[in-house]
Amino acid sequence: KQEVTQIPAALSVPEGENLVLNCSFTDSAIYNLQWFRQDPGKGLTSLLLIQSSQREQTSGRLNASLDKSSGRSTLYIAASQPGDSATYLCALGGNDMRFGAGTRLTVKP
Amino acid sequence: NAGVTQTPKFRVLKTGQSMTLLCAQDMNHEYMYWYRQDPGMGLRLIHYSVGEGTTAKGEVPDGYNVSRLKKQNFLLGLESAAPSQTSVYFCASSYTDRLQETQYFGPGTRLLVL
Numbered sequence: 082k083q084e085v086t087q088i089p090a091a092l093s094v095p096e097g098e099n100l101v102l103n104c105s106f107t108d109s110a111i112y113n114l115q116w117f118r119q120d121p122g123k124g125l126t127s128l129l130l131i132q133s134s135q136r137e138q139t140s141g142r143l144n145a146s147l148d149k150s151s152g153r154s155t156l157y158i159a160a161s162q163p164g165d166s167a168t169y170l171c172a173l174g175g176n177d178m179r180f181g182a183g184t185r186l187t188v189k190p
Numbered sequence: 191n192a193g194v195t196q197t198p199k200f201r202v203l204k205t206g207q208s209m210t211l212l213c214a215q216d217m218n219h220e221y222m223y224w225y226r227q228d229p230g231m232g233l234r235l236i237h238y239s240v241g242e243g244t245t246a247k248g249e250v251p252d253g254y255n256v257s258r259l260k261k262q263n264f265l266l267g268l269e270s271a272a273p274s275q276t277s278v279y280f281c282a283s284s285y286t287d288r289l290q291e292t293q294y295f296g297p298g299t300r301l302l303v304l
Contacts, residue, residue: 085232090230115292122297122298123297123298124194124280124282124295124296124297124298125233125280125282125293125295126295127292127293127294130291130292170232170233172232172233174288177235177249178235178288179232180232180233180234181232182230182231182232183232
């Protein structure tokens with residue numbers, strides 16, 4: 082059974098800092114990996130989807146990487162802003178889909 | 191487009207009561223899903239549907255039933271609510287299998303069972 086871990090559970094940074102969120106998984110037999118954003122009291126919004134044959138995807142200030150051999154993905158956020166404050170979840174698509182518990186990010190002005 | 195909507199937004203139930211959560215999507219998606227989200231845990235799939243008139247069990251189906259009578263609607267029922275069903279419930283939809291492409295999520299229903 083796929084296990085997905087996101088560490089740390091919470092992260093606080095000052096505005097303008099570049100940061101990396103981590104997602105680790107135990108089973109490398111996946112179709113894809115997705116990163117989602119969840120604002121308090123809201124649903125999930127897809128940020129980036131990386132197919133298993135890809136190594137990374139970029140959207141604006143966000144860059145997600147995938148390393149199946151090491152069972153890791155990272156979400157890089159450049160020049161963080163207070164509006165980036167949210168919970169970020171990764172999800173692995175394989176025989177089934179497994180979500181991490183998320184990292185709650187706070188960007189302080 | 192409203193996307194994915196959920197009704198109600200919040201509900202309090204007593205143990206043993208029943209209720210139905212409604213999910214509606216206006217994107218003509220074939221696939222629809224019900225998840226629950228609990229503190230410190232990732233989303234877990236309860237039931238899903240690959241098309242009108244079809245449903246299937248997910249990871250944590252016990253205590254729930256679903257129906258997909260119309261393509262745009264996916265209902266989640268709790269026949270006899272238990273405190274363990276206190277959670278936030280999310281509905282999602284996608285054109286094809288969620289394992290192949292992204293899903294679109296509703297805003298969630300917060301359920302408290304006393």
